[in-house]
Amino acid sequence: MRLRVCLVCLLLSLTLWWPTAGFAFTADKRDTLRGLTEVSVLVEYLPDDVEREGLSREHLTRDIEVRLRRAGLRVLTISEIAKSPGSPYLYVAVYPITGPSVNFNAYAIGLTLKQLVQLSRNPATELFATTWEGPTPPSSLGAPRVPDIRSRISTALERFIIDYQAVNLK
Secondary structure, eight states: OHHHHHHHHHHHHHHHHHHHHTTOOOHHHHHTTTTOOEEEEEEOOOOHHHHHTTOOHHHHHHHHHHHHHHTTOEEOOHHHHTTSTTOOEEEEEEEEEOOTTOOSOEEEEEEEEEEEEEETTEEEEEEEEEEEEOOOOOOOTTSOHHHHHHHHHHHHHHHHHHHHHHHHOO
């Protein structure tokens, strides 16, 4: 039984960590932030249990927008985004990770910059693509959920701001 619990914990930690391994920051990803002056923020609907514990989309959106403004970015409204070159927006999502044999919930966090891009082989084809992706360390098992989620979003946002300033401020 103890071996099984250890195995489940190992598999869960690999599941939570593994997707973040490929999100290393390279100069080319930071370069997609060059010339960026404005961005919108879209926080996806949060899981019900997270909202019941006190984390709301509106509050999270406001916190992110304040930090972006402090970093020198203009924050766009929904009506302004369509007029902005590339229509850039930061997309924030909280995904519950559950398992049938595991009696606790963990969460994966996603913070990405999406921009309208063109295919080089067919410039008439435009689509939204992820051009920057933040680090999303695994959940701290046993940690209070809301502070842990806030902390991990804050860490990813701080990395975005550092990368943005590295290629835009002189």
